[in-house]
Amino acid sequence: MLLPGGLVTFFLILFALGLVLFLAFRGNDGSLLGAGFTADNFITVISDPLYWTVTLRSLVIAGLVTLATVVTAYPVAYYLAFHAGRRRGLLLFLVTLPFWTSYLLRVFAWKIVLAYNGVLNSALIESGIWSEPTLAFLNTPAAVVVTLAHAYAPFAILPIYVALDTIPKSLLEAASDLGARPFTAFRRVVLPNSMPGVLAAALVVFVPTVGDYVTPAMVGGPASTMIGTLIQSQFGKANDWPFGAALSVCVMLVILCVVLVARSADRKFGSRT
Amino acid sequence: MSAARTEGGRWLGVYVIAYLVFLYLPVLLIPLFSFNNSIQAAFPLQGFTLEWYATLYGNPGLSGALLNSLVIGVIAAAGATLCGITVSYMDLYGRSPLAATISAIARLPILIPGVIVGISLLILVNLIGLGPSRIAIVLGHILVALPTTVVIMRSRFAAIPKTIREAALDLGASDWTTFRRVMLPLSVPAIISAFMLAFLISFDEFIVVFFLAGTEPTLPLYIWSQLRFPRSLPTVMALGTAILTVSFIIAGTAELLRHRGLSAKPS
Numbered sequence: 151m152l153l154p155g156g157l158v159t160f161f162l163i164l165f166a167l168g169l170v171l172f173l174a175f176r177g178n179d180g181s182l183l184g185a186g187f188t189a190d191n192f193i194t195v196i197s198d199p200l201y202w203t204v205t206l207r208s209l210v211i212a213g214l215v216t217l218a219t220v221v222t223a224y225p226v227a228y229y230l231a232f233h234a235g236r237r238r239g240l241l242l243f244l245v246t247l248p249f250w251t252s253y254l255l256r257v258f259a260w261k262i263v264l265a266y267n268g269v270l271n272s273a274l275i276e277s278g279i280w281s282e283p284t285l286a287f288l289n290t291p292a293a294v295v296v297t298l299a300h301a302y303a304p305f306a307i308l309p310i311y312v313a314l315d316t317i318p319k320s321l322l323e324a325a326s327d328l329g330a331r332p333f334t335a336f337r338r339v340v341l342p343n344s345m346p347g348v349l350a351a352a353l354v355v356f357v358p359t360v361g362d363y364v365t366p367a368m369v370g371g372p373a374s375t376m377i378g379t380l381i382q383s384q385f386g387k388a389n390d391w392p393f394g395a396a397l398s399v400c401v402m403l404v405i406l407c408v409v410l411v412a413r414s415a416d417r418k419f420g421s422r423t
Numbered sequence: 424m425s426a427a428r429t430e431g432g433r434w435l436g437v438y439v440i441a442y443l444v445f446l447y448l449p450v451l452l453i454p455l456f457s458f459n460n461s462i463q464a465a466f467p468l469q470g471f472t473l474e475w476y477a478t479l480y481g482n483p484g485l486s487g488a489l490l491n492s493l494v495i496g497v498i499a500a501a502g503a504t505l506c507g508i509t510v511s512y513m514d515l516y517g518r519s520p521l522a523a524t525i526s527a528i529a530r531l532p533i534l535i536p537g538v539i540v541g542i543s544l545l546i547l548v549n550l551i552g553l554g555p556s557r558i559a560i561v562l563g564h565i566l567v568a569l570p571t572t573v574v575i576m577r578s579r580f581a582a583i584p585k586t587i588r589e590a591a592l593d594l595g596a597s598d599w600t601t602f603r604r605v606m607l608p609l610s611v612p613a614i615i616s617a618f619m620l621a622f623l624i625s626f627d628e629f630i631v632v633f634f635l636a637g638t639e640p641t642l643p644l645y646i647w648s649q650l651r652f653p654r655s656l657p658t659v660m661a662l663g664t665a666i667l668t669v670s671f672i673i674a675g676t677a678e679l680l681r682h683r684g685l686s687a688k689p690s
Contacts, residue, residue: 152517155509155526158506159531166544183550225438226442233432245443250620250677251666252670254627254643258453258659262456262464268464269452269456271465272465272467276466276467303445304446358537360536361538361539363633364630381539395546398542401539405536409534
């Protein structure tokens with residue numbers, strides 16, 4: 151019974167990732183697996199300021215998206231856990247439903263909202279707030295942040311909700327019995343106990359956004375090229391697979407660091423999961 | 424204090440409604456403008472038309488892409504569900520370190536950005552001589568959907584009381600018979616739910632397809648190729664509306680099944 155799962159995990163996941171690592175240390179001669187062993191790809195990544203700029207930009211954009219989604223999702227998760235009552239099932243369904251719709255279509259929706267002759271511009275002119283359409287919305291890093299935050303919003307609610315929901319109600323009663331005002335009880339009891347969920351939410355938002363390709367390509371313009379775009383072009387136009395593999399390895403290393411930081415923070419808060 | 428709490432709860436309720444509006448409004452613009460009698464998605468609305476939906480019929484590129492997406496979706500969902508069932512069952516009851524390792528790796532793709540999944544499989548399928556093709560996409564989608572099916576099946580198997588499985592074993596059923604005659608039938612709603620969600624993931628998936636598609640595009644890739652032409656935007660919106668409707672129905676049904684599975688849980 152271990153056969154199908156074993157094949158997929160060892161062959162499609164581990165072996166394929168191993169190939170990326172292998173290729174990252176090869177020179178590009180146009181062949182599939184490259185030629186000779188070299189660290190040149192990594193030296194280029196480290197020495198060329200372009201890659202630092204783009205990596206930094208990816209980190210900042212993904213960081214902002216993570217912050218925005220987690221902060222806006224927290225009150226929703228809180229409401230679901232403590233106030234929703236009979237409507238909880240319906241609300242949970244409503245916040246998770248967009249998760250199952252096409253990511254491409256959700257990004258496309260933002261493109262028609264932000265475009266020069268798009269929904270937002272025409273609505274602002276129609277209502278008399280603006281007289282001229284503006285180019286300021288589309289093809290900006292801000293557009294990338296808003297679009298990604300919208301696309302990944304449902305990811306953040308569930309882990310936080312699960313963490314809040316598993317806090318024993320007796321803890322809250324104890325806090326109020328001991329004289330804590332509601333806000334103090336939230337700050338000293340609820341928030342620390344929900345941190346594992348917050349960290350999990352941050353992780354599931356950060357990982358896909360840092361390597362995202364679709365959103366920068368669709369609403370970002372040239373000023374918001376992200377690392378995913380660079381990787382794609384190495385396997386497309388630039389046709390330097392070993393270098394693209396090296397970039398991928400660097401992204402995975404960054405993600406590994408983030409995961410390790412989240413893990414140690416999780417341990418500090420005494421994860422209950 | 425309880426008054427303050429309900430007051431706070433009311434404000435939170437308002438916030439939740441505003442949040443839901445933010446979540447749905449941009450997506451609902453697609454159906455809105457798909458009925459608008461103008462090539463541009465802009466206010467004021469021009470007039471009602473079904474013209475864009477009419478352009479969907481008799482479009483060979485589109486129907487080919489749709490067929491590809493359906494075939495790939497069904498095969499990939501079947502593969503991902505099969506893997507999800509076996510991986511999570513062996514993880515819970517196999518008592519072997521290998522099974523636990525496989526289960527841990529199976530959930531790893533959550534931590535890999537889509538672009539990297541795409542390029543790693545692109546290297547792999549080229550290496551084994553398969554090249555970009557529909558089979559390559561199926562393999563990629565099994566991988567992308569695997570964490571979801573594993574999580575759904577694992578929580579379902581874990582929710583079945585241990586005593587039921589022990590009773591079957593005590594009555595002389597072999598491990599395999601217990602799995603096939605007891606545990607599997609008890610998990611049918613979750614299996615259907617996992618299959619439907621895996622199908623949706625495959626049906627909507629873009630980035631892996633972007634790297635692994637050969638000459639036959641899937642529906643998201645077809646949409647992507649149409650986005651370059653401003654003239655075809657209304658058609659894309661009509662198509663998008665159809666896809667959103669189908670996605671909502673499938674996801675809703677899968678969600679209902681999962682809840683039925685939970686409420687029918689013997690306690």
